[in-house]
Amino acid sequence: MSATERLGDLLRELAPQVLGVLMRRYGGFEECEDAVQEALLAAAAQWPGEGIPDSPRAWLITVASRRLVDHIRSEQARRRREVVAAVQEAPDAELAPAPGEEGPGDRDDTLTLLFLCCHPALTPASQVALTLRAVSGLTTAEIARAFLVPEATMAPRISRAKQRIKAAGASFELPPPQERAGRLDAVLQVLYLIFNEGYTASSGPDLHRGELTAEAIRLTRLVHRSLPGDGEVAGLLALMLLTDARRQARTSPDGALVPLAEQDRGRWDAALVEEGTALVTTAMSTSSLGPYQLQAAIAALPVQAPRAEDTDWEQIRILYGILGRITPNPMVTLNHAVAVAMTRGPRAGLDLLESLDDDPRLARHHRLHAVRAHLQELAGEHAGARENYRLAARLTTSLPEQRYLRDRAAALDPGNGRAPGETG
């Protein structure tokens, strides 16, 4: 790990802790978050030359507090009164935890901040952007780069998110117990969105997006450490690890997508597979079943099989059946149909797909047609498969997926001597 990476890791770890301290001392999420961001920028500029201070956390708190006070002084009178009042009201806030809450710890701060950034008043895209800035300590420019938008687009998205949180009257404390489960769902969804954004990004030039995967895993580990008994948090972490284990094998050197069945298993990360499998196994035996645990359990099965043909499809079929009952949605049905095809023959899978034909959520979605093409190919119905691969290729908005689907269709051309499956 390079010195720059070490510094980045340190700053990311300290960012929510410093913000937590400021929030408890002064309140005012928007102002505190800006001050912490400035302190992080100052550290990133000064520490490489001057060395990391003895107590980096104290250094950041001091600098951020000073920035905050500077802002208060330079702000307009109305705003000044608000914040100064907050400063005067809460001098000992850090020493006086809310009743029923244990002493404020850094881990709890991270969790509290996540709840705040994933506030229901925000859209998922704003929750994601705000989480990366306030909890991960990324700069607006870094977030913009990761999401392939200009900084001028990302900056108003983040400031509006902060204003909405202020307008909603949200405070720096854990949500009340009756709301906590629903709010935690939103946090997990945001972490999963961050993970997927990084995972789907192709290798090479999209390095910045790939780093989102590591960041999502890091944040989910923090939440798991705060809530070790929550099966869904463990399930999400396991799902991320088991998915990320395949990262190296999922694209060929020229950037083409490699389907799961054709991936080089030697390139899967065995340590991640082991950790993810252990996590989901423990979670499922100790807490109530939920969708993330089920998806992780499903993801664990193909990566445990020594060869693609050894995959326990019967178990996958059963798990998708349960998942479909807990969270009915057409995407689950699509995956269920694949598992049915692998255990009861492609025709049975195709029959199940017909139940989705009238679903408006899938009418223009390429996945339905891609899965149908795949099952038709398995059934030996090559003309129909070719048609549906082509239709799916027209409907997808992903370049690598389009390339994959066109290659599959081309491999089924009557004039093509290659056996289907040789391309991929």
Place this chain on the structure above:
Amino acid sequence: MKFQLSVYADAQGHEAFVTTARQAGELISGHALADPSISAVVRVLDGVVTVTDGPYARDREHVTGQYVVDCESRERALELAALLPGGVEVRPLMDPAGMEM
């Protein structure tokens, strides 16, 4: 998700759209286009460059302006397009990323 919004009406009355999309952090870029009669189409065949004056497609209606937005969903893109005058084509941009199947 990114979308291109192509406007066919006169390049006026875009303020509501621009304000809304910019403040929400959804507007990536936008520009008004000059009349297609002063366009040129360039083709290279066997190394020979030919230039023809006028638009590529000889349609009666032409795009007068384009915006690129980054928003939550197709529904949101359609909602933004409804703030623009006349008929607006909402077309998704291709994403360089994808999921293995």
